[in-house]
Amino acid sequence: MTVITGEDILIFRMLTMRTGLKVEDKFNGGMRLTGRGSTCYAMVKREYGFKGNRNKVLYQLESYIREQYPKHIDNSLELDHENKSVTHKER
Helix, strand or coil: CCCCCCHHHHHHHHHHHHHHHHHHHHCCCCCCCCCCCCCHHHHHHHHHCCCCCHHHHHHHHHHHHHHHCHHHCCCCEEEECCCCEEEECCC
16 A cells, blocks of 8 residues: 655646546547536636646646656656646657
């Protein structure tokens, strides 16, 4: 059994919201991680003060995670710093 404690709870929640935002971005908002509550897009914008469409907010969240918690992010995303967009690598 794995137990998440301390600061790891915040990181896990942030990474979960990142995953939800990726799903929402992929399906243009037609699919959500939350049932009745706010979308991950709305939660991320409200909690972190990011602005823009889903793709730009995802870019901003990715950048924030990379800056604050570099060892917790995988390398499956490439950030396009000029266009401020996210490109998903094929696995």
